[in-house]
Each structure stands twice: as C-alpha cells, then as structure tokens.
Amino acid sequence: MPNKIRRVAIVGGTHGNEWTGVYLVRKFQQSPQWVQRSTFETVTLLANPKAIELNQRYVDRDLNRCFGPVSLNNPELPGYEPDRAKSIAQQFNHDAASRVDVILDLHSTTANMGMTLLPTSQHPFNLQLMAHLSEQDPSVRVCLGLSSSQENPMLRSLVPFGCTIEVGAIAQGVLDAHWFQQTELMIHRILDYLEAINQEKTVTIPASFTAYQSIESIDYPRNELGELAAMIHPRLQGRDYQPLEPGDPMLGWGNHFLFRRCDRLSYFYQ
Ligand SMILES: [Zn+2]
Numbered sequence: 001m002p003n004k005i006r007r008v009a010i011v012g013g014t015h016g017n018e019w020t021g022v023y024l025v026r027k028f029q030q031s032p033q034w035v036q037r038s039t040f041e042t043v044t045l046l047a048n049p050k051a052i053e054l055n056q057r058y059v060d061r062d063l064n065r066c067f068g069p070v071s072l073n074n075p076e077l078p079g080y081e082p083d084r085a086k087s088i089a090q091q092f093n094h095d096a097a098s099r100v101d102v103i104l105d106l107h108s109t110t111a112n113m114g115m116t117l118l119p120t121s122q123h124p125f126n127l128q129l130m131a132h133l134s135e136q137d138p139s140v141r142v143c144l145g146l147s148s149s150q151e152n153p154m155l156r157s158l159v160p161f162g163c164t165i166e167v168g169a170i171a172q173g174v175l176d177a178h179w180f181q182q183t184e185l186m187i188h189r190i191l192d193y194l195e196a197i198n199q200e201k202t203v204t205i206p207a208s209f210t211a212y213q214s215i216e217s218i219d220y221p222r223n224e225l226g227e228l229a230a231m232i233h234p235r236l237q238g239r240d241y242q243p244l245e246p247g248d249p250m251l252g253w254g255n256h257f258l259f260r261r262c263d264r265l266s267y268f269y270q
Pocket residue numbers: 014015018107108
C-alpha cells in the first residue's frame with residue numbers, strides 16, 4: 001500500500017474527440033481549487049492538444065497505445081503521439097519530487113457502457129477504491145482488462161494507482177451534460193476517498209463487489225476486400241454487460257443473421 005498519496009493527475013483528451021474529459025480538465029484548469037484537497041496536490045493535463053484541436057481521436061497513432069516500454073524507450077519512433085507519450089511520462093514519472101501517485105484518465109465512448117471504471121491494476125489499493133465507489137453508486141461498473149501485459153501501453157499504466165473513467169454512450173465531439181456531471185461527481189468521490197485515506201479516516205469498503213472480466217476481443221466478419229460483412233444484431237445492440245446465452249443472435253447482415261454460440265464470443269460476463 002502507498003504510504004501516502006502526494007500527487008494526483010486528472011487527464012483529459014488522451015483521445016482528442018472525447019469532449020467530456022477535455023472540457024472537465026479545462027473547467028478544473030480555470031478553477032483549480034475545486035479539485036484541490038488538503039493532503040495532496042492535484043495536477044491536470046490535456047494529453048493530446050493537436051488531436052483536440054482537430055477533434056480527432058489521434059493525429060498519427062493512438063496515444064493510449066504509446067506508453068509501453070518499447071515505445072517510450074525508442075527515440076526514433078516517428079509521429080506526434082510517441083513524442084507526447086515521452087513528454088507525459090517525463091512529466092509524471094521524472095523524479096521522486098514530481099512523481100504522480102494516481103492518474104484519473106477521462107474517456108467517453110459511443111458504446112453503451114454507462115459509468116465504467118477500469119482500474120490501473122488489480123493492486124489491493126485500486127480494488128478497495130473500486131469496491132468503495134461501487135458501494136456509493138451501484139450503477140457503476142468495474143471492468144478488469146484482458147491482461148496486464150495488454151494494458152501496459154496505456155497512459156494510466158504510467159503510475160501504480162488510479163483508473164480510467166469511461167462513460168457512454170456519447171457521440172464523439174459532443175458534450176453530454178448528464179455524463180459530464182456524472183464524471184465530475186466520480187472525480188470528487190475519488191479525491192474525497194484519497195483525502196480520507198491520507199487522513200487515516202475510516203472509509204467504508206465492502207467485503208466484495210461485482211467486477212467484469214474481459215475475455216477476448218473479436219473483429220467483425222469481413223469480406224475479401226476487408227469491408228464489414230456484418231453488424232451487431234438489433235436485439236444485442238446497446239446491451240453492453242448483458243449475458244449472451246448459447247444460440248443468442250449476435251451479428252447480422254440485412255435479413256441474414258448469424259447465430260453463434262456464446263462460448264466462442266467475447267463480451268463481458270459477470
Ligand atoms: Zn478514449
């Protein structure tokens with residue numbers, strides 16, 4: 001467990017067209033007192049300014065895949081995002097005095113994921129935070145990644161503690177007041193929790209909580225030209241986190257729908 005949280009980073013715009021995080025960070029930069037607490041420093045960052053300006057996910061490559069050691073240690077790697085990743089890593093991990101302990105990376109998605117938290121790792125400190133937040137709001141979903149090795153390149157993995165906050169469904173390049181407020185509320189809950197831990201106050205941590213484990217990702221069927229050959233079945237569209245039963249329709253094309261067994265398919269299960 002960390003002795004004490006000293007610095008927390010709130011990051012928006014890792015993907016430039018996800019405006020919830022971009023505008024929350026701008027709000028906090030205009031009024032930094034709202035995210036300050038007495039026992040630690042809070043810093044804010046717009047991770048990919050060029051992509052934000054262009055309202056694009058990224059310019060040259062996905063920034064959230066540029067934080068693996070191979071990428072960070074390769075000075076020859078061309079492109080804007082590899083340079084940004086090195087600069088962010090330097091800013092958050094440079095030396096003991098400036099090191100960030102917790103990263104909250106703000107994202108939004110067109111998928112109907114509601115309020116989903118993806119912890120940086122399954123370290124007990126992160127899991128206790130997830131349990132606490134799940135108890136405060138039972139609609140929160142905690143999603144554990146495929147595996148730590150596949151998660152390593154992400155921005156949140158620069159430091160040991162924290163999470164990605166992913167909200168949706170929101171169209172890209174759109175501000176949605178409901179999810180903006182929910183994300184802001186979640187940030188305040190997390191900062192309050194960290195403050196309470198630093199102050200050694202009693203916080204409620206339930207003995208167990210529900211987490212979703214990603215099994216695998218599968219691509220859509222494609223034709224010989226690489227074009228999509230199917231779409232999500234209308235009965236499944238938007239039903240994130242719902243169980244897939246054997247024989248449930250999953251993919252379709254016009255009136256021809258594919259029926260696949262669920263044990264071959266990805267998706268989340270409880
Ligand atoms: Zn994103």
